Amino acid sequence: MTSERIPVTLLTGFLGAGKTTLLNRILTGDHGRRYAVIVNEFGEVGIDIDLVLSSDEELFEMNNGCVCCTVRGDLIRTLYSLLERPEQFDAIIIETTGLADPGPVAQTFFVDATLQDRVALDSITTVVDARHIQDTLKQSAEAEEQIAFADQMVLNKVSLVSPQTLKSVERSLRAINPFAPIYKVDRADVPLDKILGKGSFDLERITELESGFLNPGHGEPGHVHDEHCQSHDHHDHTHDASVTSLVVESDQPMDAERLSDWLNEYLAENGQDILRAKGIIDAAGEDRRLVFQAVHMMVEGDFQRPWGPDEVRKSQLVFIGRNLNRAELQAGVMACAQNHPS
Structure with missing residues (x-):
């Protein structure tokens, strides 16, 4: 019996935002932690095809001890199959397709008693394409939902836009979601300890946010330092x-x-x-x-x-x-x- 619940990160983001790059870093990195990654088999390719290969198996074990599995059935059943494996994992990551509303996936952790005992939703983490997100928001309700659900955002490809555009993008994100920290990176190169295992969805975590609960202060992730910040x-x-x-x-x-x-x-x-x-x-x-x-x-x-x-x-x-x-x-x-x- 595990002494602590296994943290689960729900990873979302619109098509091309950079989830593939981030997942590959997790699956192949020499980080000393064992992650199980659940990806969708439809829609965009969740991880590199060279990692998935062409196999009928649902589980793919990596040489660093991580496991990738495709969702070919009910998510709860897939999670059960991971929890029944003799070896345990430090954490589980669920990647949604680029067109998915993450809400129903998150609700899974509210309604199943067994999962509530064994796993805990650690965060809903959304990867955002700095270069294309403003156009995407004009065309896609799903992109809005992914940002709205986020406990934290990885704002990717920031070097591809001007500083002025980057500020505008941050304002757009903050207009949808005022409380999620924003980490600005290129090539999804965010330190994993910044986004994994932080307890961002945990109720206790909210009590630590204080004034940042509504608007992060100067020097805090997510604060937009512009003419409106005062x-x-x-x-x-x-x-x-x-x-x-x-x-x-x-x-x-x-x-x-x-x-x-x-x-x-x-x-x-x-x-x-x-x-x-x-x-x-x-x-x-x-x-x-x-x-x-x-x-x-x-x-x-x-x-x-x-x-x-x-x-x-x-x-x-x-x-x-x-x-x-x-x-x-x-x-x-x-x-x-x-x-x-x-």
């Missing part, structure tokens, strides 16, 4: 495409049970439009921070570390999705305040 209005992020994000904040202590009921009901009705949601909640009568996050209609939450003696206690909720109604979300959250008439 602005205090980070509450609405809009752009020309359909996916937007907004933040709802409240200084009033929340009734945790009422908020949980409202959030579950709201996501049940609007979950297809809410791609991701995260929040840190000041729960009335509780010294610990209530932390939640959601993927579509699936939501989980827990009380995490205590509020610090010098911390300002307030609730912050981030919603990323389509057709977001600020007034409706604001009213829903405020109705959950402790002093709000029930």
Whole structure:
């Protein structure tokens, strides 16, 4: 029996973004860790054909101990087959096709009790092509979704664009997803310890982000240092495409049970439009921070570390999705305040 759950990275990104290069580095690198990589057999080639070969086997073991397998059936069954192997892995990476919505894959880890006991979703990591992403966003809803779902982004091919274009690209990414760190690289050459095993999807991780939860500060990954970086209005992020994000904040202590009921009901009705949601909640009568996050209609939450003696206690909720109604979300959250008439 394993003492800790195996971390799983969901790797996504639009066609040509650089997932192939990143996966090849993981599968062939001399990093001393054993990764199992699950790739789709349809759509783009997930890794080099020389690595996959032409085989009827679902599992391909590499000379560095990593394993690659193609998804020829249900993802849960594929994960079970990996977990049943006598040798264990340090981590599992699931690569989605370039045209895939990562939401349903992420939801797998909410709904299967066995997987919840054995594995933990570590992050949704999105690889972004700096040169083509702005044109892609104008044409593809899937590219927006991949960015919206991201816990962290690998902004690839940055040397192929001008500094001004790079700033514009970062603003576009931040407009869709205000809280995911952005790592700027070429040839997908991001240090693996920067993106793997960081617990970016872990609820406890959110409690460490502090002010960076909404807008990373100077010197932090993801901060956009431009003429807008001193602005205090980070509450609405809009752009020309359909996916937007907004933040709802409240200084009033929340009734945790009422908020949980409202959030579950709201996501049940609007979950297809809410791609991701995260929040840190000041729960009335509780010294610990209530932390939640959601993927579509699936939501989980827990009380995490205590509020610090010098911390300002307030609730912050981030919603990323389509057709977001600020007034409706604001009213829903405020109705959950402790002093709000029930």
